[in-house]
Amino acid sequence: MQIVGATDISLLSKVKSYYELLKFRLSFLVAFSCGFGYLLGNQGTIDWIHFFWLVLGGFLISGTSIIINQITEKEYDKLMGRTKNRPLPTGRLSVIEAKQYAVVIGLIGFGILYWQTNTLTVLLSIVSMILYSFVYTPLKRVGPIAVFVGAIPGALPPLLGWVAATGSISHEALIIFGIQFIWQFPHFWAIAWVADEDYKKAGFKLLPAGGKQDLNTAINIMIYTLFLLPLGLLPSYFGLVGITSGVIVTICGVLFLAQTFSLMKDNSRKSALKIMFGSFIYLPIVQIAYLLDKL
Template identity: 35%
Template sequence: MTRILVRLCRPRPAALVALSSLVGYLCTGQHSLTAMTSLSAGVFLLAVAATIINQIQERDLDARMRRTENRPLPAGQISPAAAAGFSLVLGFGSLFLLWSVGHVIAVATGLLCLLFYNLVYTPLKRVTSLAVFAGAPCGALPPVIGWVCGGGSLFEPGIWSLAALLLLWQIPHTLLFVLHHRDDFRRAGLPLFAASLSPEQTRVLLQLWLLAVAAVTVTLPLTGQVKSLPGVALFTLLAPILTISGWRMLARSDWRSGFVLLNLFLLLTLGCLVFDQVLHFQPL
């Protein structure tokens, strides 16, 4: 049963969401171990609760796709009622942890992400391929949760440049995933992105999204999120690397490599932000 629950939780995507919230917290200059632990665990559990609810909602679709047909719910390894109860416990636990960090805005933002993801984005996926634009804010707000938990003001531009980066990153990330698994999505009867576009138009659209992601990356040092000279140098390199490498992959319609590149880019970006904060670390 433990193995089934771990597979149901899909911990790797949830860990990336938790990491982005931790980066938002560190960007405030705070480094309380207790707060970082509660924040990371709270956001991780919130992301897990959302993905379990999503799997309950989409278990009929998952059963039609080879990529997901062996997940616990479509495979009958756990009942929807048991999965719902598990997600409810995790959801309440996550909100309690966020509350313990000490900010009602963090709890409200986390709850908003959960509700929007499961009540707006997930149902829209059955209706239109443009649902990705509705789901993107859910991936952009975790750094904001971390930021307010660290005492940061919502009126400071730095946190919104980081949120904008994650918002824009979500779009090509999701679209490349759909393009790579388009046969599975057809089997499930889901609307396909760019179904009315030619291959060339699809490539150009994705290349423009990459340029937008690279452009926002450059704004992080300009808004004060990157302070050290090594950090600025790293971000100066990240943007052209993403643009040049991604452009070449998309020119070959290599959707999978583009997807992997975007994931690696985000990990490097978050890692560089942590590295920059470590350089400015001052003991309490």
């Protein structure tokens, strides 16, 4: 029987901690949106090797931003039940190790984009990282303005992908940026509603309309979700995709909007949770529908 030594266990624990620090699923979703923008903007034959490098670079830069966020919020994460077991609050990784990790994967990510894309894509990715890590993160303890600021880097991935494919920012690029930008508001606020108790412990102030779990906040969530209906039709209107995706996106938008009425009715955590999961489902379905309609 083979015995696993303490050193092996320690190494595996470190690897697992570095993996957790990267928040793989969130970084993957960012990379997916980046790839979506690239495929939507690409004309002619798709260069899949170029596509792979773009997605990898976007994934690593997203991971870098997330790690910086966790370094900044280490002490606050200790106060919240949902974050207290992360690698930094538990001491499984030191701040120095996290900083070194962020520098390494950040340099690799920016290096890949510089090598494989264009200057504008690299500049936009730098802006995205700065806004998320050094503006949005500290603003979370200031007020709901943080959601507006955070929605910008949150919506930049598809724009980055488009710019990587075309080399320019066009009205089509701004449309896909706008859809993801508006989507951030019901998404962020639903999460803030569900995690309100934890967020208050850390001093995070993300809910609108006085920061309360009430009808006013629910109405704000409903209004921004409503905006997604006309925005979702713009790609079809401008000929970027066909009418089929427009129909699918409208159906998804109506179903997403319907969830907000339940929240307006009962102001419950359960209804907010449904909106949160609905936002997770809405965006990838919409993006896949656009891609299938174009390809």
